[in-house]
Amino acid sequence: MGVYKIKGKYLIFKGEYTSEEKFRKELSQQILLKFGRPNYDSEKITEILSYCLDYFIKNFQDICLNEKSVRFYQQVFRFHEQATEVVYKFSNESSSSDIDFKYIALYRRILKFILEMGCDVPMHNNEKMDGAFKKRFEEKLNDLLYLGEMIMTCVSFYSEQTMIEDVADISFDKDDLFVFSRRHHYNFIFEHMSKEFGGQLSKAVVDDTDLAGLNDLKKALDDCFNIKYENVGHIIASIHEMNKPKGGDVVEVGWETLPINLTQFYGVDKKVSEQFFRGLTLDKNNKMSLLDLACKPYKLNRYIYKPIIVWNIDGNDYALFGKNAWAETFIQFASNAIPWGKAPEIWLKNKCFKKYVHRKEDDHDKWLDDAVEEKLLNNNVYFDRNVKVINHNTGNTSIDEPGLGEIDFIIASKASKKLFIADCKHLLGRYDIPNQRNDYNAFTSGKKPYNKTLESKIQWFKDNLSLVNQHLQKKYKKPDIDISEYTVEGIFIINTPTFYMYNSVYRIYDINQIENVILGNHTDPTFSVVIDEEEHTKFLNVEYPYFKKPKYIKFDPFKEDE
Known part of the structure; x- marks a missing residue:
């Protein structure tokens, strides 16, 4: 445990068990005192998860708010910069046996939490980087990495509790230490999902312009702000180089240094320069709470979208910015924000x-x-796209009406004898359960849930199948097309996998599955799960939908036949 060097140069910190032992013992005692011993029902487990989340957040915040040395935060900043460079340079390569990319993803997120908490801390610049600092730093970072991991664990289980029936379980081991787990066959399915997601996420449909839209974004900055992305990069590199003897990219400068340099050296209007950099600045006034950082990863007021971070040091505000965090921000804007209409509010004031x-x-x-x-x-395949009007023998019927609306695709599958009513949903790339919950909510709740809209469309097409038959005959000029015996099925087609597709009311297929679905070749995997218990063995045959509370077949090998 401690600091690992990977790829010959990058330092990654990995925590030790001592922190887990300390906090887990204290919290276990509190849970038993407040909630008693298991068995807990689903409602009680949700209450305990909320209690645990509050515990981990409070301890994380207390450590950060009581840590006043800028040296501590600068070292976290260095670790984050190195981990970010590893991700963007080597994500397609294998990692070391001790440090994998799954760990680095969580590690980077927790480091971001610490850096963002630093915005609330009045720091001092009095500590030396000596052996005493190293020991103190490692102990404190150990604690924060464990607490951060448990914050994300609690948030994930809490999210699952809202989407899956009877999923989470809390028990205690022989030492009376709490254990979080999933009930029934659910963990098995999550492992299957993880393997599937790993392959499918790399095939997600995204902007096919150069560098997933990054060059397009650079052009927009030039056209709209008169700011060349490369010139800003030169300013950042120059500031780091100038401060190299003092620490380079972890040396803080006055925030105004950035817009002043952009104006003086590249002729950008002063107000425009300030507008540009303000949109990329995170400080105590616009940062999110730690709870929101964990639960609302889609919000833009976070370090991944605002790489200029402002800390108060010895009574004055200073800005820090790392070259790797800077590059990551623009990649994220281009691929996972702007295509969904999301950008810094102050930038959107530019028409x-x-x-x-x-x-x-x-x-x-x-x-x-x-x-x-x-x-x-x-x-x-016979199909039509972006259908607003059904053309039939006696005229035209509009479906672009309240309660119905445009259909992305109507698809006549000869192989399966189905008329698919398909709505396409271009989803954000989501890599954890709290994020996936946003997709779940979009399909199931709110003012206009996707499921409700599709339900109305399905019923209309069932009632008007003959008109749709005539519509396809007219489009293809083939009067022999006959879908009169087809069943109508509503589906969603998505660009990237999401959790809800494993348990949806209406089937959800990603773009890589849809061809087999239409050709009648798609089959859902079925799993046989054996759960050994003390008195008997449970057998489960798990089919789609995968997250339903199961009915067990119990087998006791020692029971006499009657």
Whole structure:
């Protein structure tokens, strides 16, 4: 445990068991005192998870708020910069046996939590980087890494509790230490999902322009702000180089240094320079709470989208910015924010840039539709796209009405004898359960849940199948097309996997599955799970939908036949 060197140069810190032992023992005693011993029902488990989350957040915050030395935060900053460079340079390569990319993902997120908490801390610049600091730093970072991991664990289990029936369990081991786990076959399915997600996420449909839209974003910055991305990079590199004798990229400078340099050296209007850098600045006034950072990863007021971080040191505010965090921000904006209409509010006050964001938002809706159409054309399937009007023998019938609306695709599958009513949903790339819950909510709740809208469309097409038959006959000029015996099925087509697709009311298929679905070749995997218990063995045959509370078949090998 401690600091590992990977790829010959990058230092990654990995915590020790001592922190887990300390906090887990204290919290276990509190849980038993407040809630008694198991068995807990689902409602009680949710209450305990909330209690545990409060415990871990309070301890994390207390450590950060009581840590006043800027040296501590500077070292965290260094670790984050190195880990970020590893991710973007080597994510397609294997990592060391001690440090894998799954660990680095969580590690980076917790380091971001610490850096963001630093915005609330009045720091001092009095500590030396000596042996005493190293010992103190490692002990404190150990604690924060464990607490951060448990914050994310609690948030994940809490999210699962809202989406899955009877999922979470809390028990105690022989030493009366709490254990979080999943009930029934659920952990097995999560492991299966993790393997599937790993392969499918790399195939997600995204902006197919150079560097997933990054060059397009750079052009928009030039067109709308008169700011060349490369020039800003030169300013950052120059500031780091100038401060190299003092520590380089972990040396703080006055925030105004950035817009002043952009104006003086590259002729950018002063107000525009300030507008640009303000949109990338995180400070105590716009940072999110630790709870929101963990539960709302889609919000933009966080370090991954605001790489200029402002800390108060010896009574004055200073800005820090790392080259790797800076690069990550613009990659994230281009691939996972702007295509969904999300950008810094202050940037959207620029009419030209706002127009660019809206254009990208409109364009991105077409990427998935185009990919679906290509597959349908390649397989000679009867279909229509972006259908607002059904053309039939006696006229036209609009479906672009309240309660119905445009249909992305109607697809006549000869192989399965089904008329698929398909809505395409271009989802954000989501890599953890709290994020996945946002997809779940979009499909199931709110003012216009996707499921409710699709339900209305399905019923209309069932009631008007003959009109749809005539519509396809007219489109293809083939009067022999006959879908009168087809069943109508509503589906969603998505660009990247999401948790809800394993348990949805209406089937959800990602773009890589849809071809087999239409051709009648898609089969859902079925799992046989054996659960050994003291008195008997439980057998489960798990089929789609995978997250339903099961009914067990119990087998006792010692029981006499009657």
